Amino acid sequence: MTQTVSHLMRAYARQPVSFVHGSGARLWDERGVEYLDAIAGIAVTSLGHAHPEVAAVIAEQAGMLLHTSNVFRIEWQERLGRRLCELAGMEKAFFCNSGAEANEAALKLARLYGHSRHVQQPQILVMENAFHGRTIATLTASDNAAKQRGFEPLLPGFLRAPFDDIEAVRRIAEASPNIVAVLLEPVQGEGGIRVASPEYLRALRILCDRQGWLLMLDEIQCGLGRTGRWFAHQHAGVVPDVMTLAKSLGNGFPIGACLARGAVADLLSPGQHGTTFGGNPLACRIACTVLKIMRRDGLPDRAALLGERLLAGLREALGNHPDVIAVRGLGLMVGVELSRNCKELVGRALAEKNLLITVTRDSTIRLLPPLICSEEQIDDIVRRVVGLIGAEAERL
Numbered sequence: 001m002t003q004t005v006s007h008l009m010r011a012y013a014r015q016p017v018s019f020v021h022g023s024g025a026r027l028w029d030e031r032g033v034e035y036l037d038a039i040a041g042i043a044v045t046s047l048g049h050a051h052p053e054v055a056a057v058i059a060e061q062a063g064m065l066l067h068t069s070n071v072f073r074i075e076w077q078e079r080l081g082r083r084l085c086e087l088a089g090m091e092k093a094f095f096c097n098s099g100a101e102a103n104e105a106a107l108k109l110a111r112l113y114g115h116s117r118h119v120q121q122p123q124i125l126v127m128e129n130a131f132h133g134r135t136i137a138t139l140t141a142s143d144n145a146a147k148q149r150g151f152e153p154l155l156p157g158f159l160r161a162p163f164d165d166i167e168a169v170r171r172i173a174e175a176s177p178n179i180v181a182v183l184l185e186p187v188q189g190e191g192g193i194r195v196a197s198p199e200y201l202r203a204l205r206i207l208c209d210r211q212g213w214l215l216m217l218d219e220i221q222c223g224l225g226r227t228g229r230w231f232a233h234q235h236a237g238v239v240p241d242v243m244t245l246a247k248s249l250g251n252g253f254p255i256g257a258c259l260a261r262g263a264v265a266d267l268l269s270p271g272q273h274g275t276t277f278g279g280n281p282l283a284c285r286i287a288c289t290v291l292k293i294m295r296r297d298g299l300p301d302r303a304a305l306l307g308e309r310l311l312a313g314l315r316e317a318l319g320n321h322p323d324v325i326a327v328r329g330l331g332l333m334v335g336v337e338l339s340r341n342c343k344e345l346v347g348r349a350l351a352e353k354n355l356l357i358t359v360t361r362d363s364t365i366r367l368l369p370p371l372i373c374s375e376e377q378i379d380d381i382v383r384r385v386v387g388l389i390g391a392e393a394e395r396l
């Protein structure tokens with residue numbers, strides 16, 4: 001790529017690579033060099049790149065109708081709402097264009113719910129290490145001082161608890177009568193791949209019922225098959241009151257969803273919330289196709305199998321490595337925490353191993369491969385990551 005003056009704001013420290021096309025878990029740059037994709041655009045392209053059925057549906061719908069408006073009925077939106085609610089045991093859906101927007105809808109619902117119960121200053125309990133997006137409300141809900149710095153004042157109405165610690169939530173509950181909802185990720189992604197225990201989620205469900213709080217789960221990264229179940233909370237056997245989705249729902253086409261059940265599902269009245277683009281025929285038809293393929297091809301089960309293989313391979317090769325603090329994850333959401341800042345590994349993985357990874361919280365290598373990977377590709381990811389950290393992949 002020729003280096004000229006960039007007209008892009010410096011929101012990203014970009015790698016000096018630009019991809020031209022892809023297929024499944026593979027990508028090619030402008031020089032024709034092939035790469036293995038172990039991040040799927042941050043848990044977005046779960047079906048891999050250039051999935052032929054998704055491409056065909058985009059072309060067909062683009063030739064029919066892209067957009068009308070939410071002031072009209074949209075058949076594909078109604079179908080997608082039905083499909084998602086059936087899958088998740090929810091009742092109603094609101095569609096938007098991104099994860100942050102889905103969480104904005106959830107946060108607005110929580111406040112509306114609070115006011116419906118005559119709580120004048122409703123508060124929402126969020127978690128340490130959380131990530132919920134970059135709008136002002138979702139940035140406030142996130143726990144990352146570096147990302148918040150410079151954007152103050154943040155919003156009032158949030159309290160924070162340590163993650164996966166039910167006693168801490170109980171203590172906060174006693175002191176805080178204005179809490180109306182809890183928002184958390186069942187598996188924290190940006191926070192370093194931290195898995196909430198099933199016991200914690202079950203205890204939280206009981207506590208929310210007792211306190212009259214909404215249990216709101218952000219499954220934007222961990223949902224839609226990635227952890228080995230359709231939704232990560234299903235490992236614990238609980239059902240949330242509100243759940244947000246985005247990322248892999250469109251396999252790269254922007255779409256977000258806020259699902260709800262019970263009293264909160266019917267709180268919105270016409271005019272209270274809205275979006276121009278959200279839920280348009282193209283986005284919703286693509287998402288219907290993504291869900292159909294995931295179900296037909298058994299991708300949640302496949303993610304469980306591949307995830308075990310990935311974790312086992314990494315643990316075997318790196319379990320005793322002096323630089324490795326932990327290898328953890330659920331399904332195809334895997335983190336390797338090192339004892340040092342390892343942000344430089346992203347560039348080294350690209351240049352030396354032709355491998356796409358990310359590093360989160362400075363010291364955790366995050367792997368989010370597409371759910372359609374072959375076993376060989378999973379083993380290949382293990383080999384390349386292990387080689388990068390500097391150990392020998394045994395028995396591979």
Ligand SMILES: *Cc1c(COP(=O)(O)O)cnc(C)c1O
Nearest residue numbers: 098099100131132133189220221
């Ligand atoms: C990516 C992500 C978001 C934000 O989604 P955007 O589409 O980038 O707005 C929110 N929550 C979680 C858990 C995420 O992983």
